[in-house]
Amino acid sequence: MFARNVSIHLKSNMLSDYxxxxxxxxxxxxxxxxxxxxxxxxxxxxxxxAIAISLWESKANAEAYNTNTYPQAxxxxxxxxxxxxxxxxxxxxxxxxGDRPRTGRPP
Numbered sequence: 001m002f003a004r005n006v007s008i009h010l011k012s013n014m015l016s017d018y019x020x021x022x023x024x025x026x027x028x029x030x031x032x033x034x035x036x037x038x039x040x041x042x043x044x045x046x047x048x049x050a051i052a053i054s055l056w057e058s059k060a061n062a063e064a065y066n067t068n069t070y071p072q073a074x075x076x077x078x079x080x081x082x083x084x085x086x087x088x089x090x091x092x093x094x095x096x097x098g099d100r101p102r103t104g105r106p107p
Contacts, residue, residue, distance in 0.1 A: 001037065002059045004066065006052045007089045014082045015043055018050055021082060029073055030054060035061025066090065 010018055022041060030036050035057035043050040056062035 002056045002062045004054045004056065004062045004090065006054075008050045008052065008082075010048045010050060010082055012048065014048075015045060015050070018043075018082050022052070026073055029069065030065075033061070033065045033069060036065070 008018070019041075027039060030039060037055040037057060039055070040053045041050060042053070054062070054065075056065070
């Protein structure tokens with residue numbers, strides 16, 4: 001599994017708009033992508049920064065999204081108006097390893 005980490009600096013008082021826009025516009029787009037597994041979005045109500053971590057089946061799937069679909073998602077008008085900087089920062093792409101606890105087995 002691979003993770004893609006995007007840091008976004010929002011305009012003042014835009015966290016709730018970001019959350020709503022992400023859920024209505026970006027998440028449905030992610031769910032249509034080959035190899036997309038899940039998304040974790042982190043933010044602090046007292047901060048202008050948000051972090052979005054998407055989890056992918058393979059590095060190739062994550063890179064395909066980053067190259068083909070992400071530029072379109074990033075430039076959607078509703079998403080663009082939330083941030084003062086022209087582009088969110090994609091900070092890393094790495095392989096994730098771990099074991100999820102299985103039902104009936106101790107973690």
